[in-house]
Amino acid sequence: MIEASETRARAPAARGLSALRLIRRSGSALVIARWVGAAALAALALSTPGFLSAPSLLSLATTVSFVGCVAMGMTLITISGNILSLSLGATVGASAMIFIVATNAGGPVFGLVAALATGAAVTAIQGAIIGSVRANPIIVSIAAFALITGVAEAFAQRGAVFLAVRSAASAMHFQIAFIPSEFVVLLLVTALCELILKGTVFGRRIYMMGSSFRAAEAVGVSSWRVLAGVYGCAGLCAAASGALLAIRYGTADMTYGAGYDYDAVAAVLVGGTLMRGGQGSALRTLFGAIFIAVVEIILLLRGFRDEWQYLFSGLIVSFAVLLQPRQGDAR
Amino acid sequence: MILERLRSGSIAKPLAVFTAVVAIFAAVDGDHMRFLSGSTLFSTLETFATGGLIALGLGLTMIAGEFDISVVGVYSLAGCVAVLTGAQSPVLGAVIAMAVGAAVGIGQGLIVTRLRLNSVAVTLGGMLTCNGIAAVLTGNQSIAYPNVNVALAIAQPILGPLTIRSLIAFAMFGAMAAFIAFTRPGRDLIALGSDRRAAVVAGAPVSALIVVVFAFSGLCAALSGAMISYSLAAASPSGLTDVLLPAAAAAILGGVSLGGGSGRPIGLMFGVLTLSVLRSGFNALGAPPYANDVAMGAILLGVGTLDGPDLWRRAASLRLKLAEMRNEFAKQD
Numbered sequence: 001m002i003e004a005s006e007t008r009a010r011a012p013a014a015r016g017l018s019a020l021r022l023i024r025r026s027g028s029a030l031v032i033a034r035w036v037g038a039a040a041l042a043a044l045a046l047s048t049p050g051f052l053s054a055p056s057l058l059s060l061a062t063t064v065s066f067v068g069c070v071a072m073g074m075t076l077i078t079i080s081g082n083i084l085s086l087s088l089g090a091t092v093g094a095s096a097m098i099f100i101v102a103t104n105a106g107g108p109v110f111g112l113v114a115a116l117a118t119g120a121a122v123t124a125i126q127g128a129i130i131g132s133v134r135a136n137p138i139i140v141s142i143a144a145f146a147l148i149t150g151v152a153e154a155f156a157q158r159g160a161v162f163l164a165v166r167s168a169a170s171a172m173h174f175q176i177a178f179i180p181s182e183f184v185v186l187l188l189v190t191a192l193c194e195l196i197l198k199g200t201v202f203g204r205r206i207y208m209m210g211s212s213f214r215a216a217e218a219v220g221v222s223s224w225r226v227l228a229g230v231y232g233c234a235g236l237c238a239a240a241s242g243a244l245l246a247i248r249y250g251t252a253d254m255t256y257g258a259g260y261d262y263d264a265v266a267a268v269l270v271g272g273t274l275m276r277g278g279q280g281s282a283l284r285t286l287f288g289a290i291f292i293a294v295v296e297i298i299l300l301l302r303g304f305r306d307e308w309q310y311l312f313s314g315l316i317v318s319f320a321v322l323l324q325p326r327q328g329d330a331r
Numbered sequence: 332m333i334l335e336r337l338r339s340g341s342i343a344k345p346l347a348v349f350t351a352v353v354a355i356f357a358a359v360d361g362d363h364m365r366f367l368s369g370s371t372l373f374s375t376l377e378t379f380a381t382g383g384l385i386a387l388g389l390g391l392t393m394i395a396g397e398f399d400i401s402v403v404g405v406y407s408l409a410g411c412v413a414v415l416t417g418a419q420s421p422v423l424g425a426v427i428a429m430a431v432g433a434a435v436g437i438g439q440g441l442i443v444t445r446l447r448l449n450s451v452a453v454t455l456g457g458m459l460t461c462n463g464i465a466a467v468l469t470g471n472q473s474i475a476y477p478n479v480n481v482a483l484a485i486a487q488p489i490l491g492p493l494t495i496r497s498l499i500a501f502a503m504f505g506a507m508a509a510f511i512a513f514t515r516p517g518r519d520l521i522a523l524g525s526d527r528r529a530a531v532v533a534g535a536p537v538s539a540l541i542v543v544v545f546a547f548s549g550l551c552a553a554l555s556g557a558m559i560s561y562s563l564a565a566a567s568p569s570g571l572t573d574v575l576l577p578a579a580a581a582a583i584l585g586g587v588s589l590g591g592g593s594g595r596p597i598g599l600m601f602g603v604l605t606l607s608v609l610r611s612g613f614n615a616l617g618a619p620p621y622a623n624d625v626a627m628g629a630i631l632l633g634v635g636t637l638d639g640p641d642l643w644r645r646a647a648s649l650r651l652k653l654a655e656m657r658n659e660f661a662k663q664d
Contacts, residue, residue, distance in 0.1 A: 020446070083449070083451050083452075084451065084455075086576075129632075129635075129636055129639075132639075132645055133636055133639030133641045133642040133645055134641040135635045135636050135638065135639035136588070136590075136638070136639075138398065138589065139579060139583055139635040139638075140635050140636075142576050142579050142580065142631060143580075143628045143629075143631035143635055144628065144632070145576060145628070146576060146580075146625070146627050146628030147624070147625060147628035147629065147632065148628075149621075149624050149628075150622070150623075150625035150627075150628060151621070151625065153619075153621035153624065154621045154625070262455065262458070262459060265455055269452060269456075275448075275449040275451070275452040305470075306466070306471050307463065307466035307467045307469075307470065307471040307568070308463075308467060310459070310462055310463035310466045310467075310471075311460065311463030311464060311466065311467050312463070314456065314458075314459030314461070314462060314463040314464075315460055315463070317455065317459050317460075318453075318456030318457065318460050320456070321448060321452045321453050321455070321456045322442065322448075324448055324449070324452060326446060326447040326448065
């Protein structure tokens, strides 16, 4: 019925939208649109002088990894039907600080375990709350953001924490045949998430919950357990990103990871994972993250300043949203 | 029983929370009179003026069953636009900023309704794009507003402790409350938030209303951004982004649930006032800066959990389980 009134109301000005409608309705047209976009970007990248140079590729592989890890966690949350979390960025900052404090106290391995465990626990609790009483995921994540930020501020009075012995953690920083360790971690995290999603019963349940919360509950899926798992994994991903940042810079404060939530959702959207849940993959998000990073590097190499990068990534995300398939009538 | 009644009252609940917060602060402060003072009242109202309009716009989209993240971007973009265009006439600058905000809202509303997309995703793109435009307009740096007289005038109390900013904010709340209570489109707005399909069947102009709500949300965020930039005599493309959290918190405290349909502007107003009192109250008592974050997070988490539609079902099944366990024990004995 909405459709009918819309058709009548459509002005000639909206005709430009009909091409978009066609793309969104037909799956194969969408696939073609994706490939055309990727090919255009590749052509643009290859024609940009200096893109294939070692420093450019190295910085691409490094910068994409920090946000990329968070984006993997965000992918799980999105697929499970909970749209997005706004607390993952704060989790990155907090786990980076925990990594440094714990490394100073008991060595890098202890630091890593402490950071990952805290990140996973803090985020898993949110998942359990969302799953058990169906609290709104965005509100819960905003509340968690405030709590994490507040508690971190209370503990770190001076703002930033520093590694006492840099060599201890920099031993974890390595390169495999010119590939920075951050990118290796990102590939591992991606593979792990993809494996969970596609190869395990838990993964099936994530998709099921994303498709229909009620249906999943009706067939006996324990919603709070699945969502605690989903959010726990997302927290792990965010904590991994935090540990990577801490290892890289030898210091940490709560500005680490600020804005990563939005960048991560951007990668999820550009990758083409369905915003309403039930569909998508970690691999797609990896492509989405790389797509955005490549665009930013091209802009940088072609002499555009930061502000144009912001504008273009905003436009790319908006366009990616327009390509999302439409929602059903009922909400 | 009392809890359940409070859950459903759209104005009673926010008012109760507000009163409780004020009472707690007054009790903690005791005879010091740090909290119950003119300066606390003034700073509460100023905080209300900034956050209130954003919460009103965001809250209305939530009442309609949508969610407008782009208020963050519109807020900072509008601040930059107002500073850039309003050097001669601040009113003109504010009007241009509001027009930009409304245009962004209309565009997003059209996309949400025409293409039937998730509003969180659409407005996320809108937010990032607005931030990008603001950065491009200002060359990604903070810009100063040369007309200092305007900055002084806008921070001057003109009616008791009320400034132009807080008066405008209260007026917008009043106007919206009247619109929802007394007009047909206002009723339709509540209806489409409660049950969109039913609203369509009943003949409410659903798509048009959603576009209007997004336009209003953009307009409110823009007005708030323009006024805060004038009062600070500066605008920056990224410096003002910490507004989504308090706005969403205020909306939830104001009785709005994300399912849509519940919550009214007056309740929203008390939600914003609660958070404003919290902020200025902690300041007045000399609490450390993180106290506000922790308190706000805890309250939001609490209210968000109590709002969960499955809470009572879950509690009932838990009670049942406990009773069974007790029976088991009784048998064993």
